[in-house]
Amino acid sequence: MREGYGSGDHGTLADRVAGRAGGEDPSVVATPVTPARHCRVAGEPSLLVEWCRTERGWEGRVVSVVWIDAVGWATVARWLPAADIEPVP
Structure with a gap:
């Protein structure tokens, strides 16, 4: 036994x-392998950190560094439809 x-x-x-x-x-x-992947959103480099299936289809949580007037560079995290996320080889 x-x-x-x-x-x-x-x-x-x-x-x-x-x-x-x-x-x-x-x-x-x-060391665990990170699920984060490099990607592009509207041609800008970003980091895909999570996927979620919704009623509308797959969405990815993307972190980007963007220029915001009167503020400067800022980190923005947002959920976007999979069609808006371009993989980077």
């Missing part, structure tokens, strides 16, 4: 929570 958590090929529960697979050096912690 198996012995509960951590007895399989995936390591202990502590290893899995720490992002390590079974048998790896416990001092090495895996």
Whole structure:
């Protein structure tokens, strides 16, 4: 009979929570891959940080740095339709 958590090929529960697979050096912690992706919105460079499915279709949360008169450069986060977001290879 198996012995509960951590007895399989995936390591202990502590290893899995720490992002390590079974048998790896416990001092090495895996770095998660960020979901953020470079993109363009209206030709300007931006960062896509999240997707959401809505009644209207897919939308992405995009962070951009824009020039606002009388303020200067500002960071703007907004939800945009997928059609407005251009991927950058």
